[in-house]
Amino acid sequence: MSAKSIDLNVDLGEGFDHDMELIELASSVNIACGWHAGDALTMRRVTAEAIRKGVAIGAHPSFPDRENFGRAPMDLPADEVYAGVQYQVGALAAVVAGISGRLVHVKPHGALYNMAETDARLAFAIVRAVKDYDPELAIYGLAGGQLVRVARSEGLAAVDEAFADRAYTSDGRLVPRSQANAVLASDDAASEQVLRMVGQQHVRSVDGNYVALNAQTICLHGDGEHAVTFARRLRADLSAAGFSVARPAMESTIQ
Numbered sequence: 413m414s415a416k417s418i419d420l421n422v423d424l425g426e427g428f429d430h431d432m433e434l435i436e437l438a439s440s441v442n443i444a445c446g447w448h449a450g451d452a453l454t455m456r457r458v459t460a461e462a463i464r465k466g467v468a469i470g471a472h473p474s475f476p477d478r479e480n481f482g483r484a485p486m487d488l489p490a491d492e493v494y495a496g497v498q499y500q501v502g503a504l505a506a507v508v509a510g511i512s513g514r515l516v517h518v519k520p521h522g523a524l525y526n527m528a529e530t531d532a533r534l535a536f537a538i539v540r541a542v543k544d545y546d547p548e549l550a551i552y553g554l555a556g557g558q559l560v561r562v563a564r565s566e567g568l569a570a571v572d573e574a575f576a577d578r579a580y581t582s583d584g585r586l587v588p589r590s591q592a593n594a595v596l597a598s599d600d601a602a603s604e605q606v607l608r609m610v611g612q613q614h615v616r617s618v619d620g621n622y623v624a625l626n627a628q629t630i631c632l633h634g635d636g637e638h639a640v641t642f643a644r645r646l647r648a649d650l651s652a653a654g655f656s657v658a659r660p661a662m663e664s665t666i667q
Contacts, residue, residue: 416654416655416656417655417656417657417658418610418627418628418629418630418650418655418656418657418658419439419440419468419571419628419629419630419657419658419659419660420437420438420439420440420629420630420632420643420646420647420657421438421439421440421441421442421470421519421552421573421629421630421631421632422434422435422437422438422440422441422442422631422632422633422634422639422643423441423442423444423472423519423521423631423633423634423635424441424442424443424444424458424634425443425444425449425450425454425455425458425472426444426448426449426450426481426634426635427449427450427454428634428635428639430634430639430640431457431458431461431634432461433640434632434634434639434640434643435458435461435462435465435467436465437632437640437643437644437647438467438632438643438657439467439468439657439658439659440467440468440469440470440516440517440552440629440659440660441458441462441467441468441469441470442470442471442472442517442519442521442552443455443458443459443462443469443470443471443472443504444472444474444521445471445472445473445474445500445501445503445504446500446503447473447474447475447476447477447478447482447496447500448474448475448477448478448481448482448483448521448522449478449481449482452503452507455503455504455507456507456510456511459504459507459508459511459513460511462513463508463511463512463513467659468516468517468659468660469504469508469513469514469515469516469517470515470516470517470518470519470552471500471501471504471505471515471517471518471519472518472519472520472521473496473497473500473501473518473520473521473524474500474520474521474522474523474524475488475496475522475523475524476496477522477523481522482521482522482523482524483522483523483589484523485523485526485527486523490533490534490536490537491537493524493534493537493538493541494537494538494540494541495541497518497520497524497537497538497541497542498541498542498544498545501515501518501541501542501545501546501549502545505545505546515546515549516549516550516659517549517550517551517552517571518538518542518549518550518551518552519551519552519553519573520538520553520559524538525553525554525559526586526588528553528558528559529553529554529557529558529559529585530558532558532562535558535559535562536562536566538551538559539551539559539562539563539566539568540566542563542568543566543567543568547567547568549568550563550568550569550570550571550660551563551568551569551570551571552570552571552573552629553570553571553572553573554572554573554584554585554586555572555573555574555584555625555626555627555628556572556584556624556625556626557584557585560572571628571629571660572625572626572627572628572629573627573628573629573630573631574606574609574615574625574627574629574630574631575630575631576596576602576603576605576606576630576631576632576642576646577595577596577602577605577632577633577642578594578595578596579593579594579595579596579617579618580615580616580617580618580623581617581618581619582617582618582619582621582623583623584615584623584624584625587618593618599638599641599642599645602642602646603642603645603646603649606630606646606649606650607649607650607653609625609627609630610627610630610650610655611653611655613625613626613627628660629660630646632646
């Protein structure tokens with residue numbers, strides 16, 4: 413990816429009404445695989461539109477937790493996580509292949525994503541499940557975090573992800589949603605944060621420190637009340653700052 417482009421990825425297929433509008437504004441999408449949200453028909457509909465628009469398609473596997481939208485921590489054995497990730501990735505890959513598309517990446521969802529940053533067992537289980545299924549798939553994970561490091565150590569491409577609307581701690585992690593101020597209060601603040609991350613390669617933490625960050629993709633959540641409005645705003649702000657939106661060049665992410 414050139415220094416003047418950035419990938420915008422959106423989590424889709426989660427039961428909200430504006431998936432098709434968001435595909436128009438994204439360069440990558442992460443499609444729910446049925447365990448925290450979504451179903452086979454939704455996967456097919458979203459995938460078909462992503463293929464039509466030339467958007468990179470990723471699987472968005474989670475813990476088996478529809479009740480809590482995949483955001484509740486779960487203490488599962490590593491082999492169960494491995495099997496669950498591979499099952500979900502395989503399900504979406506079958507849908508994608510059935511309509512002549514190609515699965516490009518995998519981005520864990522919710523608590524599975526967050527716990528992989530503190531639990532090496534989970535990080536390795538996720539990465540090995542993906543690698544054993546298809547070593548050409550890339551991993552999207554927290555910028556500078558454990559999941560992307562493990563992916564690269566196992567020979568997979570990895571893409572460093574930053575979040576438009578989430579607050580950061582001084583060690584570069586996301587402020588847990590259970591804490592106050594975990595989500596930025598306004599579109600202005602979120603856009604300013606993204607421009608700082610892609611333009612200056614750092615983010616301001618909740619305690620005022622500046623944390624270095626190599627953002628190769630920016631996550632835009634698809635479940636917010638103003639998701640489409642903000643995505644349009646951010647595209648305009650990035651363009652005004654001289655950045656184009658483009659899917660990542662995977663070969664450049666391998667270290």
